[in-house]
Amino acid sequence: MNLSNNKILITGGASGIGLGLTKRFIEENNTVIICGRRESVLNEVKAKFPTVITKVCDLSLEAERIELYKWIAENHSDLNVLVNNAGIQKWVSVTDADFYESMKAEIATNIEAPLHLTSLFVQLESLNTVMNVTSGLAFSPFAKVPVYSATKAFFRSFTISLRHILKAKNIEVIEIVPPALNTDLGGVGLHDAHPSVSDFIVSIFEQLKEGKSELTFGTSETRINASVPELKASFEALHSNL
Numbered sequence: 226m227n228l229s230n231n232k233i234l235i236t237g238g239a240s241g242i243g244l245g246l247t248k249r250f251i252e253e254n255n256t257v258i259i260c261g262r263r264e265s266v267l268n269e270v271k272a273k274f275p276t277v278i279t280k281v282c283d284l285s286l287e288a289e290r291i292e293l294y295k296w297i298a299e300n301h302s303d304l305n306v307l308v309n310n311a312g313i314q315k316w317v318s319v320t321d322a323d324f325y326e327s328m329k330a331e332i333a334t335n336i337e338a339p340l341h342l343t344s345l346f347v348q349l350e351s352l353n354t355v356m357n358v359t360s361g362l363a364f365s366p367f368a369k370v371p372v373y374s375a376t377k378a379f380f381r382s383f384t385i386s387l388r389h390i391l392k393a394k395n396i397e398v399i400e401i402v403p404p405a406l407n408t409d410l411g412g413v414g415l416h417d418a419h420p421s422v423s424d425f426i427v428s429i430f431e432q433l434k435e436g437k438s439e440l441t442f443g444t445s446e447t448r449i450n451a452s453v454p455e456l457k458a459s460f461e462a463l464h465s466n467l
Contacts, residue, residue, distance in 0.1 A: 226354050226397055226433060229254040232304045234297065236284060236342070237311030239266045241408035242358060242401075245422040246308060249430055251276060258301060260284070260293060261311070284311050284338040285330060294345040307346045308356040309339035310401075314373040328372050335376035340383065347396065354397045357384045361404045361445035365456045368464055388438065397438070401429060404444040 233250055237243040238259030250257050251274055260282040261267055267279040278301075282293045297304055312335045315327050339357065346352055363381040366374030381400065388398035407421050425442050432440045441449050448456065 226306075226399060228430070228433060231306045231354075232256045232258070232301060232351075233306040233308060234258045234260070234301075234304055234346075235308040235310055236260055236338070238308070239263070239270045239279075242403055242406065242422055242425070243308075243310040244270065245426040246310065247274070247277065249426050253430075258297070258304070284342070285333040287337075287341065290338060290341050290345070294342070297346075298349065302349065303351050304346075304349060305351045306354040306356065307342065307352065308358070309342060310356075310358045311338065312358070312373075312376075314370050316369050317372065319371070331372045331376055335373065336379055339380065343387065347391065347394065352396060354399065355387065355391070356399045356401060357387075358401045358403065359384065361402060361441075361448045363402070364445075364448040364451065365459045365463070399433075400439050402439060402441045402445040402449060404442060404448075 228250075231250070233255050235243050235246055235250075235257060236259075238247045238257070239261045243259070247257050247259055247270065256276070256278070257274075258278040258280065259267065259270065260280040262281070262283045264279075264281045267281065271277050271279050280293060280296060283289045284293075313331055315331055317324055317327050321327070343355060346355075357380060359381040360374075360377035362370070362374040363377040366378070368374075381402075384398060384400045388400075391398055403425060404420070406425055420443055428442045429440045439449065448459070451459065
């Protein structure tokens with residue numbers, strides 16, 4: 226992937242990892258479009274980074290995903306990079322009264338949205354790169370976020386297949402595999418003790434420059450290379466006091 230002179234759509238690009246990617250891609254001389262549900266948050270990013278193009282969109286809704294694609298195709302038909310970053314994480318249990326409704330929201334955002342967007346955006350003749358943000362939890366789940374962990378395992382599997390499928394169209398597929406980072410994913414304060422997004426982004430771009438297609442950091446690097454017994458041991462250690 227060329228790191229400069231791209232036009233890039235980053236879903237969920239106004240916070241967390243998405244915001245980190247937005248900042249760095251701007252620094253690398255790219256045109257960046259971000260979308261998200263909260264217009265006020267998008268406007269805050271626009272105030273800090275005036276070159277950013279924003280679009281309000283609830284990616285959990287099929288109609289809004291289609292509208293986003295049509296808007297891009299009409300106004301930014303030279304878009305060449307899609308970053309499927311948006312995701313939600315809910316700390317839930319199957320015994321919760323609202324588990325099913327909560328589960329539907331995670332599946333819609335974490336699975337249905339990126340699959341649908343990918344199927345739409347590969348229709349753009351200019352598209353040459355798809356970047357999917359999965360998780361270290363794709364390899365060894367955390368039971369407090371069971372649906373989130375499962376969606377990321379699904380998304381990693383899909384990404385591996387997608388890389389093979391899109392070879393014929395000369396579209397590069399890159400997987401970003403973050404560990405737990407200091408973001409508000411899942412709730413404010415839950416991840417304060419984890420590494421910073423800025424350190425993660427530095428590492429990710431170093432790997433992009435090396436031409437890697439699976440980008441890892443910290444514990445996600447350990448997990449992607451772990452054996453099945455090692456992953457089982459990791460799961461047991463993580464849940465020993467729960």
